[in-house]
Amino acid sequence: MSATSSALRPPADAVAPVRHPDAPAPGELLGAHYDQCFGCGDGQPHGLRLAARAGDGVRMTAEFTVQPAHQGAPGLAHGGVLASALDETLGSLNSLLRTIAVTGRLETDFVRPVPVGTVLYLEAEVTAVAGRKIYSSATGRIGGPDGTVAVRADALFIKVGVDHFVGNGCQEEIRATMNDPDQVRRARAFEVNP
Numbered sequence: 479m480s481a482t483s484s485a486l487r488p489p490a491d492a493v494a495p496v497r498h499p500d501a502p503a504p505g506e507l508l509g510a511h512y513d514q515c516f517g518c519g520d521g522q523p524h525g526l527r528l529a530a531r532a533g534d535g536v537r538m539t540a541e542f543t544v545q546p547a548h549q550g551a552p553g554l555a556h557g558g559v560l561a562s563a564l565d566e567t568l569g570s571l572n573s574l575l576r577t578i579a580v581t582g583r584l585e586t587d588f589v590r591p592v593p594v595g596t597v598l599y600l601e602a603e604v605t606a607v608a609g610r611k612i613y614s615s616a617t618g619r620i621g622g623p624d625g626t627v628a629v630r631a632d633a634l635f636i637k638v639g640v641d642h643f644v645g646n647g648c649q650e651e652i653r654a655t656m657n658d659p660d661q662v663r664r665a666r667a668f669e670v671n672p
């Protein structure tokens with residue numbers, strides 16, 4: 479059973495999300511936004527290594543294979559890891575809006591257990607935008623892209639500036655990120671294309 483809280487219901491003045499003209503093309507793989515990201519980075523040995531792909535409109539798809547390091551109960555994925563996979567997929571939607579945003583609220587339904595070795599097929603969509611607030615939903619299916627829904631989530635992301643990361647992050651990591659030419663290009667692109 480699912481009952482989304484009122485905080486995740488878009489207000490009356492919310493508008494339909496608009497795909498940015500410079501959004502990644504449908505079918506394009508996004509690649510990691512940060513090598514050390516638990517959700518998508520290649521530098522995290524036990525990370526999810528989630529690969530997100532742009533879809534049509536304001537939709538993304540992603541796949542994540544549950545590893546032994548992701549267990550909660552014996553042989554089954556930990557719920558927090560599944561919530562991370564949903565969060566990461568929902569976060570990747572921001573690339574379609576060409577904005578930077580962080581998760582403010584994430585509500586998750588765990589519908590079926592997800593065994594180790596299973597591929598979780600994720601699908602996410604922006605549903606509404608109200609000022610800095612971005613509303614979105616995601617599902618994770620097992621047994622194939624059209625298989626049984628195992629997890630689902632509704633989320634509220636809040637748009638932030640690069641200063642959110644510079645002001646709150648680890649200075650050493652930020653310096654390293656600033657020295658990565660690709661990251662700097664991306665951060666600049668976000669700043670001039672809000």
Ligand SMILES: CCCCC/C=C\C/C=C\C/C=C\C/C=C\CCCC(=O)SCCNC(=O)CCNC(=O)[C@H](O)C(C)(C)COP(=O)(O)OP(=O)(O)OC[C@H]1O[C@@H](n2cnc3c(N)ncnc32)[C@H](O)[C@@H]1OP(=O)(O)O
Nearest residue numbers: 485511565566569579580581582583636643644652655665
């Ligand atoms: C130097 C190099 C840096 C390079 C960076 C470049 C690119 C980065 C690219 C991508 C990275 C981005 C994300 C990572 C990607 C994926 C990972 C998945 C996503 C995450 O894993 S991300 C981590 C977890 N996440 C956080 O770490 C957030 C901690 N948090 C805060 O930092 C603040 O909390 C914040 C900023 C959220 C808001 O703070 P704030 O002061 O800016 O704004 P304020 O509080 O005024 O809220 C404005 C309006 O949102 C409403 N609102 C706020 N929070 C709400 C809630 N929880 N429920 C219901 N409504 C809420 C208010 O009610 C108000 O609504 P209204 O306007 O109607 O009054």
